[in-house]
Amino acid sequence: xxxxxxxxxxxxxxxxxxxxxxxxxxxxxxxxxxxxxxxxxxxxxxxxxxxxxxxxxxxxxxxxxxxxxxxxxxxxxxxxxxxxxxxxxxxxxxxxxxxxxxxxxxxxxxxxxxxxxxxxxxxxxxxxxxxxxxxxxxxxxxxxxxxxxxxxxxxxxxxxxxxxxxxxxxxxxxxxxxxxxxxxxxxxxxxxxxxxxxxxxxxxxxxxxxxxxxxxxxxxxxxxxxxxxxxxxxxxxxxxxxxxxxxxxxxxxxxxxxxxxxxxxxxxxxxxxxxxxxxxxxxxxxxxxxxxxxxxxxxxxxxxxxxxxxxxxxxxxxxxxxxxxxxxxxxxxxxxxxxxxxxxxxxxxxxxxxxxxxxxxxxxxxxxxxxxxxxxxxxxxxxxxxxxxxxxxxxxxxxxxxxxxxxxxxxxxxxxxxxxxxxxxxxxxxxxxxxxxxxxxxxxxxxxxxxxxxxxxxxxxxxxxxxxxxxxxxxxxxxxxxxxxxxxxxxxxxxxxxxxxxxxxxxxxxxxxxxxxxxxxxxxxxxxxxxxxxxxxxxxxxxxxxxxxxxxxxxxxxxxxxxxxxxxxxxxxxxxxxxxxxxxxxxxxxxxxxxxxxxxxxxxxxxxxxxxxxxxxxxxxxxxxxxxxxxxxxxxxxxxxxxx
Numbered sequence: 001x002x003x004x005x006x007x008x009x010x011x012x013x014x015x016x017x018x019x020x021x022x023x024x025x026x027x028x029x030x031x032x033x034x035x036x037x038x039x040x041x042x043x044x045x046x047x048x049x050x051x052x053x054x055x056x057x058x059x060x061x062x063x064x065x066x067x068x069x070x071x072x073x074x075x076x077x078x079x080x081x082x083x084x085x086x087x088x089x090x091x092x093x094x095x096x097x098x099x100x101x102x103x104x105x106x107x108x109x110x111x112x113x114x115x116x117x118x119x120x121x122x123x124x125x126x127x128x129x130x131x132x133x134x135x136x137x138x139x140x141x142x143x144x145x146x147x148x149x150x151x152x153x154x155x156x157x158x159x160x161x162x163x164x165x166x167x168x169x170x171x172x173x174x175x176x177x178x179x180x181x182x183x184x185x186x187x188x189x190x191x192x193x194x195x196x197x198x199x200x201x202x203x204x205x206x207x208x209x210x211x212x213x214x215x216x217x218x219x220x221x222x223x224x225x226x227x228x229x230x231x232x233x234x235x236x237x238x239x240x241x242x243x244x245x246x247x248x249x250x251x252x253x254x255x256x257x258x259x260x261x262x263x264x265x266x267x268x269x270x271x272x273x274x275x276x277x278x279x280x281x282x283x284x285x286x287x288x289x290x291x292x293x294x295x296x297x298x299x300x301x302x303x304x305x306x307x308x309x310x311x312x313x314x315x316x317x318x319x320x321x322x323x324x325x326x327x328x329x330x331x332x333x334x335x336x337x338x339x340x341x342x343x344x345x346x347x348x349x350x351x352x353x354x355x356x357x358x359x360x361x362x363x364x365x366x367x368x369x370x371x372x373x374x375x376x377x378x379x380x381x382x383x384x385x386x387x388x389x390x391x392x393x394x395x396x397x398x399x400x401x402x403x404x405x406x407x408x409x410x411x412x413x414x415x416x417x418x419x420x421x422x423x424x425x426x427x428x429x430x431x432x433x434x435x436x437x438x439x440x441x442x443x444x445x446x447x448x449x450x451x452x453x454x455x456x457x458x459x460x461x462x463x464x465x466x467x468x469x470x471x472x473x474x475x476x477x478x479x480x481x482x483x484x485x486x487x488x489x490x491x492x493x494x495x496x497x498x499x500x501x502x503x504x505x506x507x508x509x510x511x512x513x514x515x516x517x518x519x520x521x522x523x524x525x526x527x528x529x530x531x532x533x534x535x536x537x538x539x540x541x542x543x544x545x546x547x548x549x550x551x552x553x554x555x556x557x558x559x560x561x562x563x564x565x566x567x568x569x570x571x572x573x574x575x576x577x578x579x580x581x582x583x584x585x586x587x588x589x590x591x592x593x594x595x596x597x598x599x600x601x602x603x604x605x606x607x608x609x610x611x612x613x614x615x616x617x618x619x620x621x622x623x624x625x626x627x628x629x630x631x632x633x634x635x636x637x638x639x640x641x642x643x644x
Contacts, residue, residue, distance in 0.1 A: 003546065003635040006618055008528050010036040011475025014427035019574045019615060021529040026617070029479040030524035032448060033470060038526045039630035040622060041479075042508035047496070048085025049503060049517055053077045053173070055205045056498035057393070057441070060240035061489035062247070064261045069491060072247055073498070074238030076203040077128070079249065079273065081259065082504065088269035091130070092257045095198040097121040101133065102189035105143050105167075105182035113167045113179040114155070115143065119196050122161045128202045129154045130173065131165075136194040141185030146170050148190055203236020203251060206461050207438045235438050237392060241290040241297075243326055248297065249273065250288050252392070253313070256281060256299070258326070278327025280305050280337075284313050287392060289353055294371050296336065297321040300360065301348040305330070305339070315347035316362065318369070320378065336377045342367060344385050350392030355400045359413065361389045366417060384417035393441035396451045398471060403451045405440060410469070420469070424476045428467050431458045439463055443486030445495050447508060449473070454483050462500065479524075511553060511628045525621030526631075530571060533616045533638055541641035542568060542611040547600045548632030549620075556626035564622040564629055567597045570613025578617065612641055 009024040010033045018026050025038065032041045054075030061071050071082040080087040100121040106112040136148035151173040152165040171177030237252040247259045256276040262268035286301030298320045303313055322328040322335035331337045342348065345362025351369075352359050358369040365385040372379045388406040389395070395404040402413040403420065408429055410420040422428075433456040440455045441463075449472035454463045467478040485498040494506035499515055512519040533540030547566065554562035569578040578595055598607045620631055 004638055006528070006634045006636060010038075010473055011423060011470070012477045012526075013423040013529070015423055015425065017574065018617070019530045022531045024529050025477075025526055026529040028477050028524075028526040030481070030522055031479070031526040032450070032468065032477060033473055033475055034448065034630065036473065037630055037632065038620075040511075040522065040524045040628055042628075043510040043512045043514060043519070043522055044497070044505040044507045045509040045514035045519075046517070047082075047504040047506060050085055050087055051502040052080050052087045053502070054202075054236075055484045055500065056502075056504075057236065057439075057485050058238035058240055059485045059487035059496055059498060059504075060242075060247070060249075061487060061491050061496070062242045062245070063491055064245045064267060066261075066265075066267075068261065068267050070247075070261070070267065071487075071496070071504070072240045072249060073504070074236075074240065074249065074251070076205045076236035077130075078199075079238065081247075081267070081269065083267065083269075090259050090269075090272045091199045092273040092275065093197050094200045095123060097196045097198075099193050099195065101136075101194040101196045102192075103136070103139060103143070103148060103194075104189065105139050105141075105186035107182065107184050107187055111181045111183055113181055115148075115165050115167050115182075116158065116162065117165055117196075118162050120161055122163075122196070122198070124201065125154060125157055125160070125163055126201050127154055127157055130199040130202070132197045132199075133190075134195045134197070135191065137188065137191035139182070139186040139188040139190060141183040141187075142180055143167055143182055143186045145190075147180055148194075200251070200254065204234045205236070207235040207436055237438070239287040239289065239392075241288055243290050243295070243297065247273075248276070248288055248290065248326060250285055252286050253284060255283055256285060256288060256326075276326055278325075278329065280329040281327065282319055282329065286313070286315070286348060287351055289351060289358070291320075291358070291371065292353060294336075295324050296371075296377075297326045298351075298358070300351050314341065316342045316345065318342065318348070318360070318378075336374060338377050340378060340380055342380070344382060349389050350395060352395045352397060352402065354397055354402055359383075359395075359402060361395070361404070363388070366413070383413070387411060387417060390437040390455075391440045392438075394453065396442040396444050398444045398446065398449075398451060401471070403442070403469065403471075405442065405453050405455075407434070407437065422469075422476055424467060424478055427478065428455070428465075431465075432456065433458055433460060436461055441486065443495065443497075444488045445507070446488055447495075452486060454481070454486070511555060512625055519625070521623050521625045521627075523621070523623045525619060527569075527619040528617050530574065530615040530617050533570070533613060534640055536614060539612055539614055539641040540616075541639045542570075542609050542616070542636050543639060544637040545598070545607045545609055546635045546637075547604050547607060548634045549600060549602075550630050550632065551602050551628060552630070553628035554626055555628075556624065560624070560626070561601045562627040562629065563599055563601045563624060564620055564627070565597050566600050566607065566634070567595060567619040567621070568609060568611040569595050569617040569619060570611050571615040571617075572613060574615065 012025045013021045054077030056075045058074035073080040079091045101119045104116040132151045138144045154163045156164040167180040168177035240249045250256045257273040258276050259273040282299045282302035285299040301315045319339040322337040344365035349361045360367045366383045368381045412420040436456040442453045451469045454466045457465050483497045488495040494509045551562040556562045
């Protein structure tokens with residue numbers, strides 16, 4: 001019998017049984033397809049091992065007029081600007097109270113690190129919020145002025161103006177500063193001139209389905225009001241956009257903020273974001289972007305015109321500022337400020353800027369928003385209804401085409417809205433946590449013509465899976481990977497992603513997992529669908545295999561050579577396990593019918609095997625440092641081996 005080529009269709013297909021997909025691939029992890037052949041995905045290197053606080057769910061890259069390459073990083077706890085691997089905290093201050101704060105420590109045994117803080121002017125206190133004290137004096141014992149005059153997180157709420165913190169040695173917030181216990185001498189109150197600066201309230205790191213008092217931000221409901229948090233107000237999502245070199249940013253459901261790098265020799269990292277004020281500036285918004293064509297700031301889902309402090313968000317209202325201004329939002333005959341309320345759906349979920357238009361999704365429709373100029377300024381066209389989208393960040397654009405993830409399928413827009421055929425749709429949607437849809441996000445990897453979606457598997461409340469569509473080869477594949485945000489920016493060499501370990505990594509930069517220090521190996525594999533060894537009726541005996549694989553890009557350290565494992569997984573019938581012996585007549589010493597794994601290196605010419613069965617699945621995997629590979633077309637030498 002001539003040698004049998006193992007040549008499979010590119011892409012993974014899970015829309016049927018393994019045998020029904022004969023001639024294709026059925027399962028994989030951390031493997032992609034390039035020119036039709038599977039290969040290990042590129043590794044990732046840490047931008048730096050400096051960390052930030054919270055889970056980053058928004059990344060935005062821009063370059064200032066002085067050529068500083070900056071990255072905006074929005075987490076559920078803070079907002080940072082990154083440059084050179086350093087993270088600078090620019091989280092806005094929502095409230096500063098002067099001369100209104102006093103402290104009380106435990107002055108009898110057992111002593112404690114818990115300090116009770118009373119701020120007679122405090123508003124909207126929330127556990128986990130950050131506060132910075134200044135001008136405090138020592139309490140007289142272990143709790144010194146230096147210990148008090150730093151940033152703390154609120155540990156507990158005692159009443160509307162009283163809360164607790166945990167005293168610690170002087171250290172940056174988030175670092176493991178040792179707890180400081182009070183003693184009998186800590187009888188002071190920190191002085192009468194202590195100031196408190198409260199940062200904007202923190203957000204949640206997961207979506208929680210709840211209603212009623214306490215389920216939303218403080219002061220957004222009353223006892224028994226039944227106030228519901230609405231679409232995504234609990235999970236902290238940020239939107240970011242550039243107005244020139246200035247950064248506009250907003251936490252979903254909150255206000256619009258501005259950070260300016262300034263005119264100095266280096267960006268003004270020491271200044272925080274400030275609230276955008278002006279005429280009729282939206283006080284609460286769900287998303288912001290800046291139009292590339294007209295330099296107009298646009299808010300999606302926001303409060304209507306009127307008193308600045310109104311908390312009523314119209315979730316279908318779109319408002320935009322005057323041209324070349326982020327402070328003037330009052331419509332007038334002399335400017336282009338205006339608004340428009342969409343009619344299809346109950347809330348705007350998200351928006352994305354494309355080549356000629358802005359696409360806006362509600363929870364049941366998609367609109368095209370196009371700049372017309374005065375007097376109407378913007379026109380709106382309903383592109384499709386009865387469609388869905390899982391989250392504000394589930395959209396991506398590549399080569400002028402927009403892709404997004406719906407609640408039960410994928411979509412594509414290239415002039416008209418269409419369902420995107422997906423060969424792994426059942427696999428993805430049968431193992432996804434629908435309660436955490438709002439965590440889902442998308443990004444592109446232009447170097448490999450890929451669109452990535454990250455999501456939570458059914459039993460997880462954190463992102464642990466991804467699915468990829470390769471729009472060049474039009475194939476799908478998937479795997480497991482924990483990421484919280486993704487950005488493929490042309491301003492930096494590699495795609496950037498945020499990890500649950502609170503660092504940024506560059507994907508495709510190395511071949512290993514550089515999230516750890518030192519880097520660790522990436523475990524990856526791909527397995528074919530079952531195929532008939534002979535004709536599906538007779539048994540076949542595979543007695544040798546000729547590998548075909550390249551290890552280009554590997555950088556293993558001598559004396560190690562790059563290597564992978566080839567595995568033969570035979571079956572007697574489709575319903576049998578892979579490692580079942582096909583017949584009691586077969587001698588166990590021959591090892592027929594069991595799973596066999598063979599080590600393959602660059603110059604391995606022939607692998608002698610002893611595999612017997614009716615069907616066979618082929619698997620390639622690697623778990624060694626410095627190994628990069630791409631599979632070619634291995635061949636099998638098969639002999640007929642009877643029917644029993």
